[in-house]
Amino acid sequence: xxxxxxxxxxxxxxxxxxxxxxxxxxxxxxxxxxxxxxxxxxxxxxxxxxxxxxxxxxxxxxxxxxxxxxxxxxxxxxxxxxxxxxxxxxxxxxxxxxxxxxxxxxxxxxxxxxxxxxxxxxxxxxxxxxxxxxxxxxxxxxxxxxxxxxxxxxxxxxxxxxxxxxxxxxxxxxxxxxxxxxxxxxxxxxxxxxxxxxxxxxxxxxxxxxxxxxxxxxxxxxxxxxxxxxxxxxxxxxxxxxxxxxxxxxxxxxxxxxxxxxxxxxxxxxxxxxxxxxxxxxxxxxxxxxxxxxxxxxxxxxxxxxxxxxxxxxxxxxxxxxxxxxxxxxxxxxxxxxxxxxxxxxxxxxxxxxx
Amino acid sequence: xxxxxxxxxxxxxxxxxxxxxxxxxxxxxxxxxxxxxxxxxxxxxxxxxxxxxxxxxxxxxxxxxxxxxxxxxxxxxxxxxxxxxxxxxxxxxxxxxxxxxxxxxxxxxxxxxxxxxxxxxxxxxxxxxxxxxxxxxxxxxxxxxxxxxxxxxxxxxxxxxxxxxxxxxxxxxxxxxxxxxxxxxxxxxxxxxxxxxxxxxxxxxxxxxxxxxxxxxxxxxxxxxxxxxxxxxxxxxxxxxxxxxxxxxxxxxxxxxxxxxxxxxxxxxxxxxxxxxxxxxxxxxxxxxxxxxxxxxxxxxxxxxxxxxxxxxxxxxxxxxxxxxxxxxxxxxxxxxxxxxxxxxxxxxxxxxxxxxxxxxxxxxxxxxxxxxxx
Numbered sequence: 001x002x003x004x005x006x007x008x009x010x011x012x013x014x015x016x017x018x019x020x021x022x023x024x025x026x027x028x029x030x031x032x033x034x035x036x037x038x039x040x041x042x043x044x045x046x047x048x049x050x051x052x053x054x055x056x057x058x059x060x061x062x063x064x065x066x067x068x069x070x071x072x073x074x075x076x077x078x079x080x081x082x083x084x085x086x087x088x089x090x091x092x093x094x095x096x097x098x099x100x101x102x103x104x105x106x107x108x109x110x111x112x113x114x115x116x117x118x119x120x121x122x123x124x125x126x127x128x129x130x131x132x133x134x135x136x137x138x139x140x141x142x143x144x145x146x147x148x149x150x151x152x153x154x155x156x157x158x159x160x161x162x163x164x165x166x167x168x169x170x171x172x173x174x175x176x177x178x179x180x181x182x183x184x185x186x187x188x189x190x191x192x193x194x195x196x197x198x199x200x201x202x203x204x205x206x207x208x209x210x211x212x213x214x215x216x217x218x219x220x221x222x223x224x225x226x227x228x229x230x231x232x233x234x235x236x237x238x239x240x241x242x243x244x245x246x247x248x249x250x251x252x253x254x255x256x257x258x259x260x261x262x263x264x265x266x267x268x269x270x271x272x273x274x275x276x277x278x279x280x281x282x283x284x285x286x287x288x289x290x291x292x293x294x295x296x297x298x299x300x301x302x303x304x305x306x307x308x309x310x311x312x313x314x315x316x317x318x319x320x321x322x323x324x325x326x327x328x329x330x331x332x333x334x335x336x337x338x339x340x341x342x343x344x345x346x347x348x349x350x351x352x353x354x355x
Numbered sequence: 356x357x358x359x360x361x362x363x364x365x366x367x368x369x370x371x372x373x374x375x376x377x378x379x380x381x382x383x384x385x386x387x388x389x390x391x392x393x394x395x396x397x398x399x400x401x402x403x404x405x406x407x408x409x410x411x412x413x414x415x416x417x418x419x420x421x422x423x424x425x426x427x428x429x430x431x432x433x434x435x436x437x438x439x440x441x442x443x444x445x446x447x448x449x450x451x452x453x454x455x456x457x458x459x460x461x462x463x464x465x466x467x468x469x470x471x472x473x474x475x476x477x478x479x480x481x482x483x484x485x486x487x488x489x490x491x492x493x494x495x496x497x498x499x500x501x502x503x504x505x506x507x508x509x510x511x512x513x514x515x516x517x518x519x520x521x522x523x524x525x526x527x528x529x530x531x532x533x534x535x536x537x538x539x540x541x542x543x544x545x546x547x548x549x550x551x552x553x554x555x556x557x558x559x560x561x562x563x564x565x566x567x568x569x570x571x572x573x574x575x576x577x578x579x580x581x582x583x584x585x586x587x588x589x590x591x592x593x594x595x596x597x598x599x600x601x602x603x604x605x606x607x608x609x610x611x612x613x614x615x616x617x618x619x620x621x622x623x624x625x626x627x628x629x630x631x632x633x634x635x636x637x638x639x640x641x642x643x644x645x646x647x648x649x650x651x652x653x654x655x656x657x658x659x660x661x662x663x664x665x666x667x668x669x670x671x672x673x674x675x676x677x678x679x680x681x682x683x684x685x686x687x688x689x690x691x692x693x694x695x696x697x698x699x700x701x702x703x704x705x706x707x708x709x710x711x712x713x714x715x716x717x718x719x720x721x722x723x724x725x726x727x728x729x730x
Contacts, residue, residue, distance in 0.1 A: 076579075076580055076581070077580045098580075099580050099581035099582070099583075100521065100522070100580065100581070100582055101522075101582070101583075169653070169654075169657055170653045170657070190653045191653045191654045191657050192610065192654060193654065193657065193658075207657055207658055209610070209654065209728075212605065212607060212608045212609070212610070232605050232607075232608055233608060233609075234384075253384060254384045254385065254597065254603070254608070255384075255594055255597065255598050257591075257594060275591075276591070276594045300557070300560075301591070320557075320560065
């Protein structure tokens with residue numbers, strides 16, 4: 001039995017160093033996936049690199065790096081972190097801040113990047129060290145978790161006007177808007193909480209205790225539950241949105257260190273980046289069972305994760321190997337590793353409309 | 356407004372109680388649980404390790420610059436973590452260590468080369484370590500892993516050293532972080548043989564990153580722009596150490612479990628106060644304060660501020676100084692600055708003169724905190 005050879009990070013060339021039979025199967029799957037992608041337009045993968053202060057842009061059809069967007073000329077002082085995509089896939093929102101949370105600088109902002117041109121089209125001032133962002137289902141609002149000030153804030157996506165700002169838990173990080181637009185959930189690392197904000201009444205509803213050091217929050221597509229990754233807890237807390245209460249803990253193991261998650265409605269799966277084990281956990285969203293764990297040939301410490309809208313490919317941002325692992329969703333195996341910038345942190349998928 | 360806040364609090368409490376039943380299985384993943392199974396012993400060990408770190412710094416400098424005054428003053432707080440036990444079990448060693456530290460303090464004041472005095476103190480410190488921490492505990496991977504976790508993540512350790520140097524404008528925390536890292540490297544060398552190749556590779560990458568942040572005991576010309584530069588590799592390293600040592604190293608991982616545990620430790624403190632063993636009682640108060648500060652106060656402050664005020668007020672009354680004035684811990688003074696305003700401040704100060712009674716109040720406050728958390 002031959003051992004898999006680690007994939008060397010490269011800027012091009014998927015399907016290397018895998019068995020012939022597997023390659024053929026993958027080629028078929030990729031061909032089908034590409035056809036679907038071309039019908040709906042093509043996908044671009046955006047990877048926020050925390051330490052090189054730039055965004056790596058990858059064409060998901062070829063898995064080649066097609067652009068690098070400079071976020072700041074002061075890497076090591078200014079950093080991009082969490083990202084979100086507009087409902088139509090045309091805009092990528094990036095949270096940008098300085099490194100020193102006690103300082104509030106002009107660098108604290110949210111950038112909107114046009115997926116077609118890869119140019120920044122809007123800047124939203126978001127003082128307080130925005131760490132992650134989320135977009136409302138109608139695309140009109142952008143919400144941010146402001147880490148340094150323990151606040152969550154909503155902004156008008158078009159004008160940048162701040163619509164509301166709320167005290168949440170300490171070291172706020174993850175943020176998500178419910179699919180019906182009614183609620184905003186914001187995680188906080190130090191208080192181990194999710195704060196629920198009523199986005200219509202613009203008021204805090206409750207603080208929910210979840211697993212230890214919650215990082216990201218994501219809603220199921222039907223909005224019935226929300227998932228919260230707990231890095232130190234090694235769990236995914238499942239929150240019933242009707243009651244805003246935790247109804248289940250999905251145990252990934254204390255060493256898993258889950259961070260970013262991505263819901264894939266195509267396959268009814270929740271993908272979770274496990275930074276501690278350099279693995280991706282695949283969870284069935286009906287049973288909440290871990291149905292697979294992708295480990296072989298993964299990059300080091302996957303932190304961010306994104307899935308193409310057609311559900312064919314999963315991309316992880318690997319902070320310790322400065323790379324992106326490409327996972328085929330059919331075989332749940334790594335098919336490529338792509339060089340990213342330093343400190344790959346988050347991943348998001350934009351859609352270029354069909355011509 | 357008050358009504359809605361009460362509703363909010365009730366909702367949170369109900370959620371916490373319901374959630375308590377969902378946790379537990381994950382905790383059983385590791386074979387040892389040193390911060391629960393030997394809470395006070397780990398704290399004594401950490402005090403001894405902090406003292407060792409200060410000695411390493413002074414050893415590295417020889418003639419200590421003025422900025423190291425807080426480093427020297429900190430010996431007293433370290434000693435408070437284990438001094439009561441040392442005096443009870445090995446009074447001669449306690450006296451020798453106290454004398455050695457006092458000589459260093461005097462030498463520092465006089466601007467002398469401290470090399471010889473540090474060497475004497477190191478000998479006394481080694482004897483104290485042997486007297487305070489039983490041999491079988493010292494040798495156990497769980498204890499050593501717990502020490503590593505403290506050195507990496509706790510106040511005075513690796514992650515906090517550079518952060519406090521930058522954020523709190525306390526540059527002299529940096530050499531302590533450097534010293535803690537040297538000790539972490541030594542301890543890892545003893546654990547690495549149990550690691551898989553992958554674990555060893557990852558651990559070495561994290562240690563290398565930390566070594567880049569801490570190349571020497573001396574202050575760098577320019578500090579990193581990111582105060583939390585050491586946080587991520589330190590946290591990741593603790594994760595690996597957990598697996599390698601088969602020991603749970605995050606006592607705050609389940610806050611619902613931690614809260615009642617703190618009442619147990621506090622009850623032991625109260626018994627010691629009642630028996631007149633104030634120094635040993637205070638060893639218990641220090642670790643209760645540390646764990647409460649690190650893992651519970653933020654949550655309780657958010658959802659039940661009055662309960663949090665009650666606990667922090669009584670910890671202050673018993674002399675626990677918290678993170679901000681750790682150097683003063685152990686001096687037995689009331690931490691008025693941490694107490695509530697007005698009458699409550701006066702009450703706390705009055706209680707401090709009767710530590711047994713104050714301890715009883717702390718116990719009640721922690722039981723209330725535990726109830727909020729569903730423990």
